[in-house]
Amino acid sequence: xxxxxxxxxxxxxxxxxxxxxxxxxxxxxxxxxxxxxxxxxxxxxxxxxxxxxxxxxxxxxxxxxxxxxxxxxxxxxxxxxxxxxxxxxxxxxxxxxxxxxxxxxxxxxxxxx
Amino acid sequence: xxxxxxxxxxxxxxxxxxxxxxxxxxxxxxxxxxxxxxxxxxxxxxxxxxxxxxxxxxxxxxxxxxxxxxxxxxxxxxxxxxxxxxxxxxxxxxxxxxxxxxxxxxxxxxxxx
Numbered sequence: 209x210x211x212x213x214x215x216x217x218x219x220x221x222x223x224x225x226x227x228x229x230x231x232x233x234x235x236x237x238x239x240x241x242x243x244x245x246x247x248x249x250x251x252x253x254x255x256x257x258x259x260x261x262x263x264x265x266x267x268x269x270x271x272x273x274x275x276x277x278x279x280x281x282x283x284x285x286x287x288x289x290x291x292x293x294x295x296x297x298x299x300x301x302x303x304x305x306x307x308x309x310x311x312x313x314x315x316x317x318x319x320x321x
Numbered sequence: 322x323x324x325x326x327x328x329x330x331x332x333x334x335x336x337x338x339x340x341x342x343x344x345x346x347x348x349x350x351x352x353x354x355x356x357x358x359x360x361x362x363x364x365x366x367x368x369x370x371x372x373x374x375x376x377x378x379x380x381x382x383x384x385x386x387x388x389x390x391x392x393x394x395x396x397x398x399x400x401x402x403x404x405x406x407x408x409x410x411x412x413x414x415x416x417x418x419x420x421x422x423x424x425x426x427x428x429x430x431x432x433x434x
Contacts, residue, residue: 242422251411252364252425253323297364307419308354308377311364 210235214298214312221288221319229283229315231298241274241281244297288319325426327412333432339400342429346393346414353395359408370395371418402433
């Protein structure tokens, strides 16, 4: 069945370091792919999305490219800030369903000054 | 602010009790989703409604039920509560069903004592 595998955290980086959070998926067809972010004590916010193969989603300096050949949607940022400290979730809509999301387990990122 | 509102923010109750969580979707969104977030299970989809009708069910216990009203707000009812039901409950909404991004509310933190 459809699934999302996300690299386990926690990830600790220094400010201005490069960030990669790996996400691979198994899906029926070619669903949209999403990254959500959850800041401490808050709900999930949509960070970025891609709707088809080779699409690049971007927002707030974060990017992810929909790679059909490797079934991946890795999240990257060139220079992280302390304010990026949060939990990041990769997600896709369950195939054949009405759109409910399957989430990865989440990756906790801590950025130190 | 996602435009999705949830009440109450926190709820503390005893085992065996029944509670109701409320969600108002973003203006114009017809689809409402309920998710449960716990440390051991991660983010799990519970149930989805679209324009008043149930459209998909996930890992929702029989003790739990939901509905969506004509004004599109939704309620999640949890009964015969157990300690293991303690979790964050999120509501999300989207404009349609399928590959649409979902916008999440701030969540209701339920503590069962």
